[in-house]
Amino acid sequence: MEQVLRFEAHAFGRPYHAARVRIPARARDTELHTHADFHEFMGVVSGGGEHLLTTGVEELRAGDVVLVRPSDRHAVRGSADGLEFVNVAFPSSLWQGFLDLTRTAGWSSRGPVGFHQPAAVPVFERALDRFQTNPSTYDLLRFWTDLLELLTPGEPGAPGVPDWLAKACTAMRAEENLRGGVPRLLQLAGVSAAHLSRSLRAAYGVTPTAFVADLRLEHAASLLAATNTSIAGIASRCGFSSQSYFTRCFSTAHALTPSEFRHRSQRAFVP
Template identity: 85%
Template structure:
């Protein structure tokens, strides 16, 4: 069975976790795993290797930057002759979602790992790692994200292009009013037929419109649970779930924690 990693296990109340990881060329692959409640950026410092994913194997080289979502099942291996060295920065998905909403950054709307090649990003990772050794703050995490955004441009991302109309519609769906409207509202924003939307979303994000909307609803709910004291029934309604019981079942299946426990753990992790 794959490992399911949790943020609090590694962060111990800090706003993010950072580590330098070295994988020799002849070492075994890291264990396949997913994340219960956090995203991570990998910044390759030196050497080369491979990123093992359910969708295939991607090469890794010095200067590569990869954003991994919680649902991405992955492992890493080093390649000859020097193996692989990267800095890993992990952070709660709920806080990342809030940052996306605040900055309206469409680049990060894609499902699955997003890869860039930007050697200038390596010092940004090193600085975040240095700050992690000395009582890191949420400001340090925000600075890390902002510095990366200054370097990583939409055109740098690997993989097939996302049509402009689809990127705009998916970004607009983050607004609560649109989120409550579900797939019908996504169709209105996209301005295309249901069949064309479905084909385009599968090609761009490898997901159905229904699954995409559900993901957005769960991510927004996680952000509200972590950052507010809004009643759970109200959060379910704000995110477009038809009932609190359905929301609880769906959220628990996704996070392996019911909403009430998720809130308690998230707020305990970030409030001194």
């Protein structure tokens, strides 16, 4: 059965979670799972294997770095020599805020993103070491900064995020703005609809409608996992016109109804 993993189940208030994962030769695949409310970076330290995705199978080898987003259904398989990687998980809200603040483009499209960068392995090891001694948010920021200096997503010369767009995108995470939808995003941006659409596509690879929908579903997933608010209440808080419409959208994105997602997330863990 597919699992839905929730960040706070094992983070216990810490800003990120880090672990060394070893999959021996001939071991069974890890369980297929999705993330309720967090992103994770996987840094392959040694050995090799396969990343099992709904879109296909991708090879894993020492020096590979993979970013996995919420709702990406995935599992990991070790090769005949086994597989060892360091996993660093962190709340999606903090990650998006970091991207907006630093005007970093190329990380917000859907689906896992992979790189081969052996120099990144020490960055993961340092993050794991810091995690063992009561890590701070600053330690998480250092991990992101050190890692992004080595990784260059997207097309060469991809434009940065303009200040006005970064501020508008950050402000849209507030519930009162989410309820206002694309019209509210336009107000916050202070530009024409056409200019907003062009800028969002260039910076994040999505339309304004898709951007708002993703934020609403991300916030809804967090509320389902972390609160006892009714599904109708969550639909209203996130800006959906009705509970039935919210259920259709959520089920399409997660392949689970909101009720099923909530039930599974309550038993979730971060590996």
